Amino acid sequence: MHIAKKKDFYSALTILLLVGICFVESRNIDPGINFALGPLFFPNLLLSLITFFSCILLACSIRGGAAPVADRQPLDVKTLVARVVIVGMTALYLLVLPLLGYIPCTMAFLLICMVFLGKRTLRALALYIVIAAVITLGLQYIFGSLLHLFLP
Amino acid sequence: MFLNLTGTSFVFEPLTLCIMLAGVFGGLVIGAIPGLTSTMAVALLVPVTYGMDTQLGLALLVAVYMGSISGGLVAATLLNIPGTPSSVATTFDAYPMTKRGEGGKALAYGVFASFLGSMLGFIALLILSPILGAFALRFGPYEYFALVVFTLTCIISISRKSLLKGAISATIGLFLAMVGLSEIDGIPRFDFGTDWLQSGFSVMPVLIGMFAISQILDDMGNTNKAKAAKADFTLREFLDVAASFRHSIWNLIRSSLIGIGIGILPGTGSGLSNIVAYAQAKNSAKNPDSFGKGNPDGIIASESSNNAATGGALIPLLTLGIPGDATTLMMIGAFMIHGVQPGPLLMRDHAELVAIIVIAYLVSNFFMLFLQMNFIKVMIKALDVPQAILFPIIIVLCVIGTYALNSSMTDVWVFFFMGIAGYALMRTGYPLLPLVLGLILGGMCESQFRSAYTTGGDSLVGFLNRPIALTFLGVALLSLCMNLYSSSKKKKETA
Numbered sequence: 039m040h041i042a043k044k045k046d047f048y049s050a051l052t053i054l055l056l057v058g059i060c061f062v063e064s065r066n067i068d069p070g071i072n073f074a075l076g077p078l079f080f081p082n083l084l085l086s087l088i089t090f091f092s093c094i095l096l097a098c099s100i101r102g103g104a105a106p107v108a109d110r111q112p113l114d115v116k117t118l119v120a121r122v123v124i125v126g127m128t129a130l131y132l133l134v135l136p137l138l139g140y141i142p143c144t145m146a147f148l149l150i151c152m153v154f155l156g157k158r159t160l161r162a163l164a165l166y167i168v169i170a171a172v173i174t175l176g177l178q179y180i181f182g183s184l185l186h187l188f189l190p
Numbered sequence: 191m192f193l194n195l196t197g198t199s200f201v202f203e204p205l206t207l208c209i210m211l212a213g214v215f216g217g218l219v220i221g222a223i224p225g226l227t228s229t230m231a232v233a234l235l236v237p238v239t240y241g242m243d244t245q246l247g248l249a250l251l252v253a254v255y256m257g258s259i260s261g262g263l264v265a266a267t268l269l270n271i272p273g274t275p276s277s278v279a280t281t282f283d284a285y286p287m288t289k290r291g292e293g294g295k296a297l298a299y300g301v302f303a304s305f306l307g308s309m310l311g312f313i314a315l316l317i318l319s320p321i322l323g324a325f326a327l328r329f330g331p332y333e334y335f336a337l338v339v340f341t342l343t344c345i346i347s348i349s350r351k352s353l354l355k356g357a358i359s360a361t362i363g364l365f366l367a368m369v370g371l372s373e374i375d376g377i378p379r380f381d382f383g384t385d386w387l388q389s390g391f392s393v394m395p396v397l398i399g400m401f402a403i404s405q406i407l408d409d410m411g412n413t414n415k416a417k418a419a420k421a422d423f424t425l426r427e428f429l430d431v432a433a434s435f436r437h438s439i440w441n442l443i444r445s446s447l448i449g450i451g452i453g454i455l456p457g458t459g460s461g462l463s464n465i466v467a468y469a470q471a472k473n474s475a476k477n478p479d480s481f482g483k484g485n486p487d488g489i490i491a492s493e494s495s496n497n498a499a500t501g502g503a504l505i506p507l508l509t510l511g512i513p514g515d516a517t518t519l520m521m522i523g524a525f526m527i528h529g530v531q532p533g534p535l536l537m538r539d540h541a542e543l544v545a546i547i548v549i550a551y552l553v554s555n556f557f558m559l560f561l562q563m564n565f566i567k568v569m570i571k572a573l574d575v576p577q578a579i580l581f582p583i584i585i586v587l588c589v590i591g592t593y594a595l596n597s598s599m600t601d602v603w604v605f606f607f608m609g610i611a612g613y614a615l616m617r618t619g620y621p622l623l624p625l626v627l628g629l630i631l632g633g634m635c636e637s638q639f640r641s642a643y644t645t646g647g648d649s650l651v652g653f654l655n656r657p658i659a660l661t662f663l664g665v666a667l668l669s670l671c672m673n674l675y676s677s678s679k680k681k682k683e684t685a
Contacts, residue, residue: 049618053358060365063380070377075643077372077379080636084365091358098354121407125610128403128585132606135589136599148582156578166579173583177590180238188597189590 046099050092057088120155127151140189144174197545200245201553209246210550213253214557220254221261228258228276232520233398234584236527237591244528248543249550251524255517256308256554259500260562263300263493268293276496279468283481283488290484298431299489301562303442306435307494308555310446311453311501315548318454319505319537331641332653336662338635341512342628343666343673352619353677359620363628364635366391373637386600393630394523395592395605400622401516402588403609406581408616428563434486441471441487442494449495453502467495501551508536508544516623519630527595 041047064085069076131147148170156162182189200206213235220231235254239247262277267284280300287296342360369380370390381387435442445467452463471491472481481488506512511533513519525532530540537544592605612622646652653659 045618049615049620053362060380063382067377067379070375075640077375077377080639081365081368081379084361084368088358088361088365091354091361095354095358117410120410124407124410124581124585128589128606132589132599132602135602140590144586148586151582151585152578154578155581156576169579169583173586177586181590181594188594190593190599190602 041100043099046095050096050099053088053092054096057085057092060085123154124151127154135190140178141174143190144177145170148173194541194545197245197542198549200542201249201546201549206246206249207553209250210253210554211557211561213250214257214554215561217254217257217259218261218264218558218561221258221264228255229401229516229520231255231258232517232524233394233402234587234591236394236520236524237594239524240527240594244530245543245546247524247528248521249546251521252547252550253554253557255521256497256500256551256558257561258517259496260301260304260493260558262496263297263304263562267296267300267489276464276499277492279464279492280489280496282468282492283483283485286482286484287486287489292484294427295431296484296486296489297562298428299486300493301428301559302432302435303490303493304497304562305555305559306442307446307449307497308501308551308558310443310494311450311498312548312552312555313501314450314498315501315504315508315551319508319544319548330656331638331645332656332659333662334634335638335642336653336656336659336666337510337512338631338638340662340666340669341631342624342635343669353673355620356624359615359622360624360628363625363630364632366396366625366629367632368636373633374640391604391608391629392595392601393626394527394595395601396608396629397516397520397523397626398588398592399605399608400612400626402584403606404612404616404622406584407609407613409577410581425563431486435490438487438490441474441490444474445471445491445495446498449498450502452495453499454505463495463499464492467491504547504551507532508547510534511536513627513630516626519627522630 060081064078064082067078069078127147127150131143135143149166152166152170153163156166178189201210216235217228217231220234221228231254232251235251239250242250259276263280263284266277266280268288284296284300287293342364367390370388371378378388448467448470449463452466468481468488468491471487472478475481475485475487477485503513503518507518507521511522511531513522522532530536530543588605589602592602593599595601612625615625616622642652643650653663
């Protein structure tokens with residue numbers, strides 16, 4: 039089987055898999071007292087539509103003509119690593135935020151991200167420390183003191 | 191439109207004026223930074239308005255909206271990088287002018303075109319809002335459902351690269367709105383046995399995640415560094431350019447009308463209008479070959495249409511509660527946070543808020559002109575902020591802003607995962623706007639359809655007696671057919 043558009047093929051498969059999980063979950067929903075068109079009518083209709091559209095996309099990705107130019111672009115490993123690290127750093131930040139509190143976590147997150155993405159000189163590091171401190175404390179002042187909103 | 195006096199006078203209070211001036215300035219700076227859109231500007235500002243009065247918060251959001259749309263002009267003109275999608279067409283002629291040493295003049299054309307386009311958008315907002323508002327009061331479940339269907343076809347049609355992916359994206363958005371308690375019968379759906387999914391997906395975490403995180407991740411691969419740009423920008427040039435606008439009046443009016451027309455259509459907005467207006471200006475020019483080589487008419491067309499579209503986009507927001515674009519979609523979220531339900535009854539129940547939005551729009555436009563004329567050189571400095579500093583700050587702002595919605599880490603995790611999902615969808619060519627609009631419209635779509643079905647005695651025959659609903663459904667069907675036709679035609683041409 040020749041897959042002409044790999045991105046479309048795999049994205050359609052992923053969507054179909056998620057739709058399948060939702061269909062299974064829909065069997066566990068108690069519709070309660072049945073009014074006309076119960077609570078499952080619309081979700082099931084939408085799941086059917088997503089399935090229908092995804093199947094078309096899947097079929098087109100297999101038999102469709104040439105892949106779009108974007109599909110053929112080489113993967114930039116450096117950028118990919120940067121994205122993965124930033125996503126990982128953000129996940130870690132969110133995990134420790136409720137445990138350690140807003141100020142230490144936010145300052146550390148800002149500083150580490152800036153060092154990772156930017157220049158690594160002594161002067162730049164000093165700048166990053168100042169920016170991280172100003173942003174963290176400034177946000178705390180704006181959200182906490184001025185607007186009386188809770189911070190994590 | 192009869193403007194409520196309390197609302198009108200509120201805008202002219204010193205505190206409101208100061209906040210709005212700061213909002214326009216902030217919007218201009220954000221709009222000038224490549225990658226930061228008006229949607230993100232409003233998204234970042236929405237949490238800041240939580241602690242404010244509703245009136246002050248809405249005036250600030252309108253000011254930021256106006257500023258950020260215009261701010262894109264700076265980066266588009268001086269760096270050939272559109273700060274916002276609404277400035278894409280501006281780059282076609284403004285950057286060639288900058289290259290030949292006319293950067294200041296190009297900016298002046300853009301600033302005046304923005305100002306005049308916004309003024310025409312204001313006039314449309316003033317004249318068309320009551321007409322659409324009165325029309326909207328005749329809406330029942332049939333009409334609302336038909337309107338949602340029409341909106342969805344508009345949204346899908348903007349997914350010009352792939353209608354199919356636009357349709358999938360919109361349907362996924364509609365399905366996400368089904369998660370949680372059913373609006374009509376209160377049955378929990380698709381919660382997978384967890385408590386946190388029972389309340390469903392809030393719009394704001396999904397919206398902020400989809401647009402901010404995916405944008406940051408996408409921009410990380412963009413190696414276009416903002417270069418320090420020098421541009422002479424004198425008051426004299428402004429006056430010379432202002433005088434030369436008399437030769438481009440028709441281009442200005444036509445482009446503004448295109449902007450207003452497209453702005454009114456739900457799910458479209460300034461991102462599309464600048465391209466359409468530019469194409470029209472080029473097609474009707476005596477010398478179309480000069481476009482793309484530094485013709486001021488190209489800048490006028492793009493900038494007047496994208497600013498006029500902001501006025502157009504506010505019309506469905508104020509009269510129907512339907513977002514004209516992603517930014518007004520954010521503003522709907524802000525309305526709801528402040529306990530105001532946008533829709534046909536807004537003009538009757540909250541006349542002062544409508545007046546504040548309309549007058550804030552006008553005042554912001556003057557602030558925009560004043561700031562751009564005087565502080566453009568200072569604003570250019572914002573372009574020098576490196577991504578390494580900018581991106582982590584945006585992430586922290588989004589996290590704190592999302593948490594502040596309900597003081598809930600669940601919302602923050604929804605924001606995070608939706609950001610990753612949004613990026614994955616973006617990379618695979620799925621447009622994000624239909625998904626988010628689907629999420630907004632999903633609840634309304636289901637409840638209005640079920641209400642219409644029940645009202646009609648468990649039948650859909652009632653639609654046949656509702657001319658407005660039938661018209662919307664007919665136009666939706668026509669629009670879908672035309673899009674399918676043009677899409678297949680394009681494919682054949684490409685093949």
